[in-house]
Amino acid sequence: MVELMAVKDYAQQIAEAIATVVKIDVEVADHNLMRIAGTGRYHKGVGLSMDRQGYVYQEVLRTGHQFVIETPGNHPLCSPCKARGNCSEKYEVVSPINVDDKSVGVIGLICFTEAQAKLIEENQQSYLIFLTKMAETIALKMKEQEFLAGLVSANHYLNSIIDCLDEGLITVDLDGNVLHYNQAAKRLFSTNLLTPRSHLKSLFSAQIVSDILGVGNNADQVIEREVHVETKKNRVQMILRALPIDGEKGVKSIGVTLRPLDEIGRIVHRLSLQDAGYTIDDILGVSESIAQVRERAQAVAESKSTVLIRGESGTGKEMLARSIHNLSSRQQGMFMAINCTAIPEALLESELFGYEEGAFTGARKGGKIGKIELANKGTLFLDEIGDMPLFLQAKILRVLQERQVERIGGIAPIPVDVRVIAATHRNLEQMMAKGEFRQDLYYRINVIPMDIKPLRDRKEDLQILCEHFIKGFNQQLDKTIQLMSEGFRKHLYEYSWPGNVRELQNVIEYAMNLAVGTTLSEEHLSPRLKNIEIRDDLDKFNLEKVERETILSCYRTFGAGVQGKERAAKALGIGIATLYRKLARYNIE
Numbered sequence: 001m002v003e004l005m006a007v008k009d010y011a012q013q014i015a016e017a018i019a020t021v022v023k024i025d026v027e028v029a030d031h032n033l034m035r036i037a038g039t040g041r042y043h044k045g046v047g048l049s050m051d052r053q054g055y056v057y058q059e060v061l062r063t064g065h066q067f068v069i070e071t072p073g074n075h076p077l078c079s080p081c082k083a084r085g086n087c088s089e090k091y092e093v094v095s096p097i098n099v100d101d102k103s104v105g106v107i108g109l110i111c112f113t114e115a116q117a118k119l120i121e122e123n124q125q126s127y128l129i130f131l132t133k134m135a136e137t138i139a140l141k142m143k144e145q146e147f148l149a150g151l152v153s154a155n156h157y158l159n160s161i162i163d164c165l166d167e168g169l170i171t172v173d174l175d176g177n178v179l180h181y182n183q184a185a186k187r188l189f190s191t192n193l194l195t196p197r198s199h200l201k202s203l204f205s206a207q208i209v210s211d212i213l214g215v216g217n218n219a220d221q222v223i224e225r226e227v228h229v230e231t232k233k234n235r236v237q238m239i240l241r242a243l244p245i246d247g248e249k250g251v252k253s254i255g256v257t258l259r260p261l262d263e264i265g266r267i268v269h270r271l272s273l274q275d276a277g278y279t280i281d282d283i284l285g286v287s288e289s290i291a292q293v294r295e296r297a298q299a300v301a302e303s304k305s306t307v308l309i310r311g312e313s314g315t316g317k318e319m320l321a322r323s324i325h326n327l328s329s330r331q332q333g334m335f336m337a338i339n340c341t342a343i344p345e346a347l348l349e350s351e352l353f354g355y356e357e358g359a360f361t362g363a364r365k366g367g368k369i370g371k372i373e374l375a376n377k378g379t380l381f382l383d384e385i386g387d388m389p390l391f392l393q394a395k396i397l398r399v400l401q402e403r404q405v406e407r408i409g410g411i412a413p414i415p416v417d418v419r420v421i422a423a424t425h426r427n428l429e430q431m432m433a434k435g436e437f438r439q440d441l442y443y444r445i446n447v448i449p450m451d452i453k454p455l456r457d458r459k460e461d462l463q464i465l466c467e468h469f470i471k472g473f474n475q476q477l478d479k480t481i482q483l484m485s486e487g488f489r490k491h492l493y494e495y496s497w498p499g500n501v502r503e504l505q506n507v508i509e510y511a512m513n514l515a516v517g518t519t520l521s522e523e524h525l526s527p528r529l530k531n532i533e534i535r536d537d538l539d540k541f542n543l544e545k546v547e548r549e550t551i552l553s554c555y556r557t558f559g560a561g562v563q564g565k566e567r568a569a570k571a572l573g574i575g576i577a578t579l580y581r582k583l584a585r586y587n588i589e
């Protein structure tokens, strides 16, 4: 609650007004017996303490009732006073100043002459009522002050909240004059562009200003636009929202919020990708090839250079790409995965590059941001890049070379800072030879090649992967599987795993759904695995079979092209002619 001191000027005015009319001095004191206002001989004592003399005031403050003292100096209340018996006051009427049933001060009429005392004594009742009214007026002023102080503090609090927002917020009147803005908005614009006297015209294009002001005509309308803003550092793309602010009689002003686009991307990323948290430790496997993949991922994570991950479907290419992203300082940015096969060719371009409003028939109002832009400061994962149409390969090449993206129908290229990780299961060298894949793009993306071997060529990884999936499905399916029977295990080891780790995951899930108890056995296998021929243990030592499998695995690793065969022959330690002979002999295509 405010103190009486806060309305001291007002109290002085009241005291002087009373004194002028009734020709009797007036004194106002607060609950600490500090003189707040005074007229005549008490005027110079304003601001001084009265605790050595205000014994009558103390009584009024204590009881909260009016008090009339006809014999100042001789009244029992005056006994502690040093002016006792020698008081210059002749008569005194005191009223409490009550606020919310609490006495916060007093107001007194003090007579110094017999004539004044007589006047009051004869009209005591009227003077008491008058003094009560004056005390109420002061109390009312205090309440008003309190209300105003509350408003100021609420306003201050509201401003602090608005300033806490990361989003820029500007309010304007219906003509576009800036009324208010928060600190985030102030930070966004270049110096002196946004001031309390600015107009929207100095911040946005005429079209955007007109769109914003249009919101003022409709209390339900909210618009969203993408805008370019000249910030202190550079030109930044933002999402602008304008919404009407209702007053008592319809829309009175308009709120405009601004948020940088890449920030939105980061939020979407954080909220939408539940498996984005893959780390390098999630890539399981004890094989040398997987150990190398993990090592290389760590080594190249911080680099901006493009990575090309090769491997059959289900070998964990996307998982590896996500791990690289999460290992790098780009992990705060978005991991934007685009599957070039999953999106129809006609849509792929607009998905990747976005478009401006009116770029083509059916283009959305306000345009659309492309995935490459969304991946700004993050990683763009181009899955199945081998399936990307040639005209888009050229556009992607330009993004990689110039680090800029041009929207369909756009005029100015937009700078982007993305790290590209591409993946494919296809033989890009062969595609290149046939003219299906651009050579320049191939060299541009193949800066850091990483191969993930098919599961059939690293069966030593089966055990750890199975344990991992069993553990996961035990939780998911509420099972208690502990073991795999020998027969079950043999089938897994004999199978060729065309679907790789993904297929293994499905096989374990299938088996665990059927299994009761703690062991997975042959009967829980899907028919495809159950029916494979299990070789005799001795069979695995058969020299021809071992040779055939080694050549096959080498052939798969290095590819079927001429170069691949040369590398395979070198790895096998045989001449190229011998390799051709063995390929023919073992009927390897």
Ligand SMILES: Nc1ncnc2c1ncn2[C@@H]1O[C@H](COP(=O)(O)OP(=O)(O)OP(=O)(O)O)[C@@H](O)[C@H]1O
Pocket: 282, 283, 284, 285, 311, 312, 313, 314, 315, 316, 317, 318, 319, 320, 383, 425, 465, 501, 502, 505
């Ligand atoms: N080494 C591994 N350790 C643990 N899980 C793995 C491993 N490799 C793959 N997986 C799992 O296999 C599944 C398939 O992985 P992912 O989608 O990354 O493969 P991909 O090669 O990108 O497949 P596609 O080419 O079909 O898109 C995922 O569930 C992934 O978690």
